Amino acid sequence: MVERFVEQYPAIQAAFLDPRAKKLMKRDRLEEITDEDFRRAEDFVSLMRMLYTSTLCVSSDKSSTCGQIIPILQKLKTHLTVKEEDSTFVATVKEKVWGDLSKRYQDHDIMAFLEEATLMDPRFKGKLSSSDEVWERLKAAALREMLGEEDAVPVEAQEVEVDEDEEEEVENPHVVKKPRVSALEELFAEEDKELRRSLIQQETTAPTILENIRNELSVYRGLLPIPTSEDPVHWWWRKKETFPVLSQLSTTYLCVQASSTPSERVFSTAGNTLSKERSRLLPEKVNMLIFLNKNC
DSSP: HHHHHHHHHHHHHHHOOOOTTTOOHHHHHOOOHHHHHHHHHHHHHHHHHHHHHHHHHHHHHSBGGGHHHHHHHHHHHHTTTTOOOOOHHHHHHHHHHHHHTTTOOOOOHHHHHHHHHHHSSSTTTOSSSSSSSHHHHHHHHHHHHHOOSSOOOOOOGGOOOOOOHHHHHHHHEHHHHHHHOOOHHHHTTTHHHHHHHHHHHHHSSSSOOOHHHHHHHHHHSSSOOOOOTTHHHHHHTTTTTTTTHHHHHHHHTTBSSSSSHHHHHHHHHEEEEOOOGGGGGHHHHHHHHHHHHHHO
């Protein structure tokens, strides 16, 4: 190899010295980095650090509920608002970044769900400025959760509807049949009659479902938010005796993650767990292996 290089040395030397093969140095030389470029790089890193941190928040595996989206957007909006002391470069970057972020979550139904999820997250329930309307929606959602209906009617607005056929049966004495009573019921008929009266009076004075929901919302609304380091699911689990209705409703919102990143990680874990060599694994075993890989 060395001998061949020595043989070709005159030709190589001639090629390098030929002015037609040489390029001007000024043409290939990179422009020197100035102090202004360094300042712009530092401003860009400082400006985008919060966006990077926000991305980590919504992409984490733990406590990345959709209730944190609106508070994060509020912080980003404040951070990306153009100020008088900002340079032209910084102001331009802020306008471009926030112009893109402000177009997200424009659907009315999605934004309404995110507002309700924010209030149901004890870490961020104080982040919505005008939340009275959202609290009313939560009250209606809690009532639907308890009654198991799509469109729940407030308890005080509910009226007892009597079927016309039933009215006819009541008015017609020939149709009404006297229910049979056992010997024990006949023996304690007077006591049972007084007991029924007491039960009706107790049901009348007892708080209704709507009143219980209002009381829970009032107490929950008056509590201070918890630190962001705490797990909201664990918090609601501890408070399920105090807030039986709201703790059940919270699962509807806390199960929705802020982004699809955690679920995509599960698919990646499943791809790493299953292979051609392990194709005979049972589904139950695969589920246990994925669970252990994600939680251990």
